[in-house]
Amino acid sequence: MTESANKLGTEKISKLLIKQAGPATIGILVMSLNMIVDTIFVGQWIGVLAIAAITVVLPIAFLISSIGMGIGIGGSSIISRSLGAGNSSKAFLTFGNQVFLTVILAITFVIIGNFFSVPILNLFGAKGDILPIASEYFKVIIYGVPFLAFAMMGNPVIRAEGKPKFAMYAMMVPAVLNVVLDIIFIKFFNWGMWGAGLATSFSYMSCGLYILYFFLSSKSELKIIPKNFKLDAKIVREIVELGGVSVVRQGAISVLMIVLNYSLFKYGGEISISVYGVINRVMMFAYSPVMGVSQGFLPVAGYNIxxxxxxxxxxxxxxxxxxGTLLGTIIFIGILIFKVEIIRIFTDDVTLLENTPNAMLIVFLATPIVTMQLVGSAYFQASGKSLPALFLTLLKQGVFLIPLAYILPKYYGVTGVWWSFPIADIFSTLITVIVLKREVDKNLK
Structure with missing residues (x-):
């Protein structure tokens, strides 16, 4: 279709991965700042309970926006393979179906979220003093979620076109805006959690609008053409099968958050949820390079498949x-050496500083091996095999982490929650290695 896309099948693999994974990593790193900055600012300027509130609310927003991510990843897999096979018309039709599905579904779920906000917040762990703060934050950011869903749909599509730098820029725009608006709304206007939510919502909007601008401009080969909005049953089914893997993954993460917040509140109270809030933000940022590798892997593998x-x-x-393994090892060493300094970025609260460092170290123990899990499930998504992709995706959160996070605290208290993470990573990685090796030996001779 284009020189950018064709290079995916001819250029040196290591060069392609760096070219694809580099911008993806930077984009994810910067996008993570949307969540990290909120946590830092509310922790420093509002209080510890505000960290717990954000920990409860953001998984809900990302569960809704994961619809866009699933449609984006599922559709981009079809687009990459279509471009590799020289079928441009199918790529265009797939993209049109992606746009239509994302807009309709995201708006529908936002309406549902608005009507049932309190029950949903309760379900995700907004207990006690956390509920009113979480509710104030949630009722603002919910309006930015459709824009985030559209951005998460468009980002993997841009990479499938072979233009990872534009995907990176799309993720940088909202992070920069969020920093500026947080300072203005929280520090200077003293708008508290409402201001933090407004800043986040505006940042989501900027990201979605930038993605829309890209597809309307001459920079994109894939255009938003109304006639392609007409849903094609076969393409929709394939998008749902492949993209459903990502939605189910986020769904599993959301169920995990329910279990985690239940166990943390039961065995450690509000402060334990705040501890995990800090750890979770560090995970989002620290795992960005590893996630960038898996995101860079998808278009390269999909095109060549x-x-x-x-x-x-x-x-x-x-x-x-x-x-990814090299990057994961470097990340773990950094956590090991600078764990206290990292936590001080978020808060000066004595209780958090006492409880968070050792917990964070335990959670990150298996970081060097997590790339195997991501690449394993990404391979099956890239090759259009939804069932094994779904199985590998659910391994960590669904099969291991959720049960462990519920059972271990019964015997080891809050410490059991922290140990559930590396145990789940180890077992998930071992199974992924076995499944992927069998697939490669069978179909990539």
Whole structure:
């Protein structure tokens, strides 16, 4: 279709991965600041309970916006393979279906979220003094979620076009805006949680509008064409099968948050939820390079699978795992050395500073091996095999982490919650290695 897309099938794999994963990593890193900045500012300027409130609310927003992410990843897999096979018309039709599905579904779920806000917040752990603060925050950011959903749909599509830098810019815009608006709304206007929510909502809007601008401009080969909004049953089914993996993953994360917040509140009270709030923000930022590798892997693997270049696909798997493992090791060493300094960025609260460092170290113990999980499920998404992709996606959160986070605290208290993370990572990685090796030996000879 274009020179940018065609390079995915000819350029050196290591160069392609760096070219794709680099901007994806930077974009994810900067996008993570949307959540991290909120946590830092509310922790420093509003209080510890505000951190707990954000910890409860953001998984709800991301569950709704994950609809866009699922449609984006599922559709981008089809687009990458279509471009690799030289079928541009299918790529265009797929994109049109993605746009229509995202807009309709995101708005529908936002309406539902508005009508049932209190029951939903209660379900996700907004207990005691956390509820009124969480409610104030949620009722503002919910209006920015459709824009976030559209952005999360468009981002993997831009990478599928072979233009990762534009995908990176789309994720940088809202992070910068969020920092500026947080300072203005919280520090100077003293608008509290409402101001933090307004800043986040505006940042989501800016991200969605930037993505829309890209697809309307001459920079994009994939255009928003109304006639392509007409849903094609076969394409929609494939988008749902492949993208459903990402939605189910976020759904599993949301169920995990319900279980975690239940266990943390029961065995450690509000302060334990705040401790996890800090750890969770650090995880979002620290795992960005590893997630960037898996995001960079998708278009490269998808294009070469479509072009039936098996040697390049195998090389992409090996080098992605190697790069990600190296990055994961560096991340863990950084956490080990600077854990206290990292926590001080978020808060000076004595109780949090006492309880968070050791908990964070335990949670990050298996970081060097998490890339294997991400690349394993990404390979099956890229190849259009939804069932094994779904299975591998659910391994960590659904099969291991949720049960462990519920059972271990019964015997070890809050410490059991922290140990559930590395245990789940180890078992998930071992199973992923077995499944992926069998697939490669069978179909990539």
């Amino acid at each position: 479509g072009a039936k270049k098996n040697d390049r696909v195998k090389e992409t798997i090996k080098k992605s795992v190697l790069f």
